[in-house]
Amino acid sequence: MPHSYGVRARTRKLFAKGFRKNGAAPLSGNLTTYRKGDYVDIKVDGSVHKGMPYKIYQGKTGRVFNVNPNAIGVLINKQVRNRIEQKRVHVRVEHIRKSKCREEFKDRVRQAELEKRNKAPKKDRKRVPGKPVGEKIVKLDSQTDVQFKNPLFHKEIF
Numbered sequence: 001m002p003h004s005y006g007v008r009a010r011t012r013k014l015f016a017k018g019f020r021k022n023g024a025a026p027l028s029g030n031l032t033t034y035r036k037g038d039y040v041d042i043k044v045d046g047s048v049h050k051g052m053p054y055k056i057y058q059g060k061t062g063r064v065f066n067v068n069p070n071a072i073g074v075l076i077n078k079q080v081r082n083r084i085e086q087k088r089v090h091v092r093v094e095h096i097r098k099s100k101c102r103e104e105f106k107d108r109v110r111q112a113e114l115e116k117r118n119k120a121p122k123k124d125r126k127r128v129p130g131k132p133v134g135e136k137i138v139k140l141d142s143q144t145d146v147q148f149k150n151p152l153f154h155k156e157i158f
Contacts, residue, residue: 015052034072040061040099048094062075072090112125
């Protein structure tokens with residue numbers, strides 16, 4: 001077979017719907033309200049051919065910059081050789097979902113505001129990495145036989 005360079009080349013598994021998820025797209029996706037500045041994830045629905053983004057944008061998260069009656073304009077970062085460019089893509093609502101990438105940040109902001117209102121003592125609210133695990137001592141008695149599992153270096157096999 002000849003090699004294909006079409007728009008949907010090599011998307012057989014990429015745009016395929018999951019097991020028992022075939023058929024028309026649910027209407028809840030069409031009824032979702034999108035506003036400028038919202039974060040959205042691009043997840044292509046293979047059953048809707050109109051307004052489908054190019055395959056490189058599958059799984060990417062972007063920000064809404066334009067809202068039209070049939071499509072949503074999304075700003076997406078795309079790596080082009082040695083730089084990252086902002087691309088403007090118009091995608092139909094069937095192919096996007098509201099992103100949950102800012103949920104953790106919003107929860108932390110809400111928590112901080114609650115603490116401010118309740119006059120809680122000030123503390124450092126920065127996220128810090130976990131501390132290293134402490135040392136442990138293994139005690140052995142005289143009857144225990146110790147076996148070393150280290151590899152034998154420079155062992156001759158001939």
